[in-house]
Amino acid sequence: MTGRRQEIRERNRLSLIEAVLDSVAEKGISETSVSEIIQRAELSRGMIHLHFGGKDNLVNEAARYSSEQYYNGIYALLETTGQTGQEHIEMIVRGDLGETILNKKSVSIWYAFRGEARNRAAIAAFSDTRDAKLRNLVFNAFARIAKEAEIEHPNQVARDATHGTLAMLEGMWTDYLLHPDSFDRTEAIRIIFRFLSSMFPNHFDLGGALSPK
Amino acid sequence: MTGRRQEIRERNRLSLIEAVLDSVAEKGISETSVSEIIQRAELSRGMIHLHFGGKDNLVNEAARYSSEQYYNGIYALLETTGQTGQEHIEMIVRGDLGETILNKKSVSIWYAFRGEARNRAAIAAFSDTRDAKLRNLVFNAFARIAKEAEIEHPNQVARDATHGTLAMLEGMWTDYLLHPDSFDRTEAIRIIFRFLSSMFPNHFDLGGALSPK
DNA sequence: TCACAAAATGGACAATCGTCCATTTAAATC
DNA sequence: GATTTAAATGGACGATTGTCCATTTTGTGA
Numbered sequence: 343m344t345g346r347r348q349e350i351r352e353r354n355r356l357s358l359i360e361a362v363l364d365s366v367a368e369k370g371i372s373e374t375s376v377s378e379i380i381q382r383a384e385l386s387r388g389m390i391h392l393h394f395g396g397k398d399n400l401v402n403e404a405a406r407y408s409s410e411q412y413y414n415g416i417y418a419l420l421e422t423t424g425q426t427g428q429e430h431i432e433m434i435v436r437g438d439l440g441e442t443i444l445n446k447k448s449v450s451i452w453y454a455f456r457g458e459a460r461n462r463a464a465i466a467a468f469s470d471t472r473d474a475k476l477r478n479l480v481f482n483a484f485a486r487i488a489k490e491a492e493i494e495h496p497n498q499v500a501r502d503a504t505h506g507t508l509a510m511l512e513g514m515w516t517d518y519l520l521h522p523d524s525f526d527r528t529e530a531i532r533i534i535f536r537f538l539s540s541m542f543p544n545h546f547d548l549g550g551a552l553s554p555k
Numbered sequence: 556m557t558g559r560r561q562e563i564r565e566r567n568r569l570s571l572i573e574a575v576l577d578s579v580a581e582k583g584i585s586e587t588s589v590s591e592i593i594q595r596a597e598l599s600r601g602m603i604h605l606h607f608g609g610k611d612n613l614v615n616e617a618a619r620y621s622s623e624q625y626y627n628g629i630y631a632l633l634e635t636t637g638q639t640g641q642e643h644i645e646m647i648v649r650g651d652l653g654e655t656i657l658n659k660k661s662v663s664i665w666y667a668f669r670g671e672a673r674n675r676a677a678i679a680a681f682s683d684t685r686d687a688k689l690r691n692l693v694f695n696a697f698a699r700i701a702k703e704a705e706i707e708h709p710n711q712v713a714r715d716a717t718h719g720t721l722a723m724l725e726g727m728w729t730d731y732l733l734h735p736d737s738f739d740r741t742e743a744i745r746i747i748f749r750f751l752s753s754m755f756p757n758h759f760d761l762g763g764a765l766s767p768k
Numbered sequence: 769t770c771a772c773a774a775a776a777t778g779g780a781c782a783a784t785c786g787t788c789c790a791t792t793t794a795a796a797t798c
Numbered sequence: 799g800a801t802t803t804a805a806a807t808g809g810a811c812g813a814t815t816g817t818c819c820a821t822t823t824t825g826t827g828a
Contacts, residue, residue, distance in 0.1 A: 560774070563776095564776095567776085599776060599777040599778055600778060600779080601776070601778070602775095605776075
């Protein structure tokens, strides 16, 4: 049997990353120590140095991993929906605010890393990557919608709609962070579509995307 | 000369709080140690224990102080403007995104504390207070606007507009956090008013508030 | 000016931090 | 089954953490 060695190695590596994320979610970054991590991963002290060369690198890898998980989740959803611009937007809004992507653990982790982003270039970079990818998806959808709507300055409107929608989603995440138990996903989604249906009445209503005429 | 003793005492107390905020802004929460704080405040090691009973209490006080500063800033602006709903909204939007309130230091501090909010009840409480006060101001303004606009369900619309606008402001702060140098305040403001002018075309345009007819 | 007391000092302290490496374990190869 | 070697272990290490208090400083009132 070959490869077993490497298989265990990679499993341990992943255990460390997941231990960091669990700890960050439960206790915050400042209480995520080496002792805390290896205890959760049920591995020995030296493993962090062996696999990552130090605690900081491990934390950075955990941030990257978490960021990739988010984007993969959104992207997977996009492949299950229709191809109109408004369908894409609806899927992104519903996905970004759905239980799978927005939950207590993910939001704790995300904001914990954000809080460190200003002082850790590596973490800021992953935060950015996630943003840029999503922004592109959303802009392409709004660009199509704005063109179809036959309004003036469709490109600028698409840019503004992208910026505004993403900002609103971001703000909804903050609401959830601060009040996870009273947060109302349905209401959050309706609010976003209320704004979008005012801007593009032929493409959205309060319930989400409209079929093309 | 009496009171001089207490005056020095309070100045030192404040120095400690400001030292915490400076350190959090520059190095993040996890690197804000007792040594770092007393070095910045140019005071002795024992002062933290003497004035606050421990480091955690001091950090909590710093979070409260910072939160109060924000609200005071917004509130001061409100007193310099007209009294229509749309003027209030415009002032809050412009104020919240203006240099005085939104700058590199304030945003670093705010997001650093947010990242800890999930794991420190005291900090979450201040975060909430700031939110609740602002939410109230904004809702009252939109309630007047929605009533004037003579639309259906004015109360629900006002609630949604409040929620959406605050979420967008929140999202703009995040943009600034991640890209303080390329962030465009004018653009951010225009985007918000683009959304608002779609919802309330008689009250807003891309430039902000409209005079009542 | 002197005695009193409040405030500030700065070092001692145990606990914990992250790093590193000599040693042990166990998979892979012969 | 014996040998090789990569991976994992866990304790030693110096540095740093936050707390606390015996001592010193300094403003206040007699």
